[in-house]
Amino acid sequence: MHSFGYRANALLTFAVTILAFICAIASFSDNFSNQTPSAQIQILNINWFQKQPHGNDEVSLTLNVTADLQSLFTWNTKQVFAFVAAEYETSKNALNQVSLWDAIIPEKEHAKFWIQISNKYRFIDQGHNLRGKDFNLTLHWHVMPKTGKMFADKIVMSGYRLPNAYR
């Protein structure tokens, strides 16, 4: 500790180490937040339901997504990434997940929303298994922190069914 440079180095190193600890504790404190998100998805209309030239089924839907994700935001949250996935089973795959829509929510105020939209990403099957198919619509979210661990969870809504014939 006998020169400026020596003391400055020691101080800086210690300060950065403690900063790392503060960030770790801040991330750990996220475990204690009480999270009660809710969501509802309605299929307003099946716009069309076709078989593509290559043999894969494709559906176009109009969705109405209502969600309240405000309780997911903590002091350590930078943004929440939410997406809607259609999940169903076929004879070839036990689980198929097709992402239909997603959004980045940067602030708590924007986390309670209602949106009516046709699917942002195409709902295409691997094959032609979609006629009369029962599927779930799941709202997944990733809570991205300012520092530390990212949490991900979902709400599964079941009971949706595609028509038995192409339209």
Place this chain on the structure above:
Amino acid sequence: MDWQGQKLAEQLMQILLLIAAVMAFVVGYATASFRTMMLIYAGGVVLTTLITIPNWPCFNRHPLKWLDPSEAEKYPKPEVVAVSSKKKSSKK
């Protein structure tokens, strides 16, 4: 800085940084503001820098005791025999 001063400066640095960190976290958590926590901690680091790095007088209260000149006389500097035969003799 003398030895006592160095020890004091090091202890002060560690304690001040720890206190700044604890205060920053508590205030940040209470106000739910990450930005506040970072600002308080940065302020604490700057304050600690100002207190512990410069050579303040309070760190020089126990100056090192160098030998008195009379003591040094008993141990004269050795004579250097250089190639250019310049002889150095110790001056009193």
